[in-house]
Amino acid sequence: MARLNMVDAIDQALAQEMQRDPRVVVLGEDVGRDGGVFRVTDGLFDRYGADRVLDTPLAESGIVGMAIGMAIAGHRPVAEIQFSGFAYPAYDQLVSHASRMRNRSRGEFTCPLVVRMPYGGGIRALEHHSESMEAIFAHVPGLKVVIPADPYEAKGLLVSAIRDPDPVVFFEPARVYRAVKTEVPEEPYTLPLGKARIVREGRDITVLAWGAHVRTVKDAAARLEAEKAADVEVIDVRTLAPFDIETVVASVVKTGRAVVIHEAPRTCGFGAEISATLMERAVLHLLAPVLRVTGFDTVPPLAKSEDYYQPDVDAVIDAIRDSLRY
Amino acid sequence: MPVRSLVSYSIDRVEVLDPQGVVDEALMPDLDPGEIMRLYEHMVLTRRFDERMFKLQRQGRLGTFARVAGQEGAQVGAAFALRPDDWLVPAFRETGALLWRGLSMTQILQYWSGDERGGAFPKELRTLPVAIPVGTHMLHAVGIAWAMKQAGEQVAVLTFFGEGATSEGDFSEAMNMASVFNVPVVFFCQNNQYAISVPYTKQTASPTVAQKALAYGMFGVQVDGNDVFAVYRVTKEALERARTGSEPTLIEAHTYRVTDHTTSDDARRYRTDEEVGLWRGRDPIERLARYLKTQGSLDEAGEAGILADADQKVAEAVAAFEAIPPPGPEEIFKHVFAEMPPQLVEQQAALMARLARRR
Numbered sequence: 298m299a300r301l302n303m304v305d306a307i308d309q310a311l312a313q314e315m316q317r318d319p320r321v322v323v324l325g326e327d328v329g330r331d332g333g334v335f336r337v338t339d340g341l342f343d344r345y346g347a348d349r350v351l352d353t354p355l356a357e358s359g360i361v362g363m364a365i366g367m368a369i370a371g372h373r374p375v376a377e378i379q380f381s382g383f384a385y386p387a388y389d390q391l392v393s394h395a396s397r398m399r400n401r402s403r404g405e406f407t408c409p410l411v412v413r414m415p416y417g418g419g420i421r422a423l424e425h426h427s428e429s430m431e432a433i434f435a436h437v438p439g440l441k442v443v444i445p446a447d448p449y450e451a452k453g454l455l456v457s458a459i460r461d462p463d464p465v466v467f468f469e470p471a472r473v474y475r476a477v478k479t480e481v482p483e484e485p486y487t488l489p490l491g492k493a494r495i496v497r498e499g500r501d502i503t504v505l506a507w508g509a510h511v512r513t514v515k516d517a518a519a520r521l522e523a524e525k526a527a528d529v530e531v532i533d534v535r536t537l538a539p540f541d542i543e544t545v546v547a548s549v550v551k552t553g554r555a556v557v558i559h560e561a562p563r564t565c566g567f568g569a570e571i572s573a574t575l576m577e578r579a580v581l582h583l584l585a586p587v588l589r590v591t592g593f594d595t596v597p598p599l600a601k602s603e604d605y606y607q608p609d610v611d612a613v614i615d616a617i618r619d620s621l622r623y
Numbered sequence: 624m625p626v627r628s629l630v631s632y633s634i635d636r637v638e639v640l641d642p643q644g645v646v647d648e649a650l651m652p653d654l655d656p657g658e659i660m661r662l663y664e665h666m667v668l669t670r671r672f673d674e675r676m677f678k679l680q681r682q683g684r685l686g687t688f689a690r691v692a693g694q695e696g697a698q699v700g701a702a703f704a705l706r707p708d709d710w711l712v713p714a715f716r717e718t719g720a721l722l723w724r725g726l727s728m729t730q731i732l733q734y735w736s737g738d739e740r741g742g743a744f745p746k747e748l749r750t751l752p753v754a755i756p757v758g759t760h761m762l763h764a765v766g767i768a769w770a771m772k773q774a775g776e777q778v779a780v781l782t783f784f785g786e787g788a789t790s791e792g793d794f795s796e797a798m799n800m801a802s803v804f805n806v807p808v809v810f811f812c813q814n815n816q817y818a819i820s821v822p823y824t825k826q827t828a829s830p831t832v833a834q835k836a837l838a839y840g841m842f843g844v845q846v847d848g849n850d851v852f853a854v855y856r857v858t859k860e861a862l863e864r865a866r867t868g869s870e871p872t873l874i875e876a877h878t879y880r881v882t883d884h885t886t887s888d889d890a891r892r893y894r895t896d897e898e899v900g901l902w903r904g905r906d907p908i909e910r911l912a913r914y915l916k917t918q919g920s921l922d923e924a925g926e927a928g929i930l931a932d933a934d935q936k937v938a939e940a941v942a943a944f945e946a947i948p949p950p951g952p953e954e955i956f957k958h959v960f961a962e963m964p965p966q967l968v969e970q971q972a973a974l975m976a977r978l979a980r981r982r
């Protein structure tokens with residue numbers, strides 16, 4: 298089986314879905330001739346031409362708004378926002394229309410579209426290029442929010458997102474793009490939306506993450522195992538909306554402890570939702586409060602201060618120890 | 624009922640200095656030889672600084688940044704027309720204009736190296752910090768212009784952006800509000816032909832950017848952006864109209880980005896060497912040098928002296944930049960609010976404790 302990085306895995310998923318379904322179109326800034334600034338859409342323009350791979354003018358609201366119309370009219374648009382920090386002009390279209398066209402029209406008109414965007418820090422980029430604002434999308438009724446952690450996950454989840462009948466915001470952790478390779482089957486496959494993934498089973502504590510920080514947590518778990526300090530269950534939440542309550546609650550009922558990791562700001566981050574859900578559904582099983590390791594309630598810092606901001610393995614281990622000691 | 628033409632318009636393009644370095648005397652702006660020499664020196668400094676920044680980036684000493692090479696005529700010419708009490712609202716590709724406004728090279732390096740402290744553009748320069756989200760800042764220029772008019776200050780606001788930015792909704796909103804409220808703002812579009820890989824003709828079907836002004840009831844004009852005299856002339860007139868009559872203007876400086884979009888880009892993927900070569904032949908600095916030489920105000924020794932002087936200033940700035948200690952962790956928290964809320968106090972303390980434990 299081929300070992301691919303996330304960029305190539307997503308590119309492959311797009312190419313295969315375009316092949317399988319002529320309704321799939323890709324649009325965004327620089328996605329055509331240039332193949333995208335991260336090269337995620339490399340080769341698609343040559344293969345499928347300008348009517349299936351649209352280099353758009355520089356207009357995020359335009360890209361998503363137009364994708365909504367395309368979807369209503371029977372296409373399966375996959376829109377790229379160049380960086381998630383530039384999605385805000387498109388937020389209006391997502392919140393006001395994509396997420397509720399189905400509801401407004403009582404199911405007559407729907408928006409089966411995907412909005413892909415690189416997100417998150419760790420790439421030493423300029424301001425607005427390291428945002429991690431997944432929670433403000435997960436907060437919108439009618440939007441699905443999916444975040445793959447590695448190349449294998451990215452391909453399967455993206456294929457599912459494209460085939461899904463509803464709008465999906467697909468966050469791609471930019472820091473993972475070329476950092477790791479996993480085995481990725483050549484054949485198209487799907488991974489379920491709305492299902493968390495148990496990455497590593499453990500007895501002592503449940504640690505939850507998504508995107509780039511699944512790796513951080515795995516590394517923390519491995520270190521604690523080597524030190525025989527704790528047997529950590531690692532969960533990749535994978536889909537923030539809809540959130541897989543069942544898997545997460547079952548895990549915490551088993552372990553009695555939970556830590557959530559995200560690099561997004563702490564206040565109203567998705568960790569808060571997870572923590573509240575555990576309060577409601579598993580409070581009598583909890584042996585310690587649900588802890589969070591998060592970014593700060595600050596602007597994501599520029600390159601030179603970025604390491605201060607990012608949750609790292611040590612911070613995760615500290616939190617796990619705090620929970621175990623509680 | 625007859626069909627009548629309701630409105631018809633035309634758009635002018637202004638050129639003063641031709642590629643051979645010959646000026647149209649009738650259009651030559653009112654600049655004395657000393658000013659022209661300063662323009663030239665500043666364009667050279669901008670070029671040398673840009674080249675040095677590029678080297679620093681390639682050595683890993685700077686982060687990603689947007690080069691200005693080829694656009695010195697447009698941005699320096701426009702900035703030169705500002706008065707110190709006017710405002711400048713830049714995008715992210717205006718190093719030459721920022722330098723002219725009095726920002727230090729050291730600070731510019733600090734900003735692009737990923738140090739937040741570099742963003743502290745001194746308030747008295749009336750120059751806003753870099754705005755990365757394309758097209759968003761022009762509205763701020765409109766708001767500042769409105770406030771200046773309210774205050775009775777006879778000053779203008781100049782805002783820079785690329786032709787790609789004209790596709791954003793915010794551009795239309797800014798243009799519309801500027802003319803509805805009749806505020807003293809000059810929209811200065813550096814049409815460098817590409818928004819990353821997207822060429823002008825795929826960005827807009829409008830033959831010129833300048834004509835976009837007409838729909839908003841605004842005056843619009845195109846200028847040869849590699850002709851610093853024409854840029855200066857047109858911008859000066861627009862700023863004057865803004866200061867005295869509070870009238871907004873859209874200027875399109877027709878120019879070209881001869882380098883990659885940023886240091887993360889590879890422009891060979893989407894354009895030909897021939898095209899780039901053609902535009903390198905229209906270099907704004909060489910064009911001005913030709914003029915100065917025919918005037919007898921510049922010879923080879925003078926040229927070399929100006930270069931050496933620029934390189935010396937750049938070298939000093941780089942040395943000063945490299946001596947700056949890295950930002951401490953507190954910089955992240957310092958300026959989120961005027962007063963730090965308890966959550967941030969706690970988060971900062973937690974970070975400090977974590978760092979202390981690791982030391």
Ligand SMILES: Cc1ncc(C[n+]2csc(CCOP(=O)(O)OP(=O)(O)O)c2C)c(N)n1
Binds near residue numbers: 355756758815817884
């Ligand atoms: C809202 C937004 N979308 C996308 C980007 C990424 N991006 C940075 S520069 C750029 C192209 C800008 O083109 P133009 O406005 O013509 O200015 P130029 O870079 O050519 O000076 C893009 C797409 C961004 N910074 N902001």
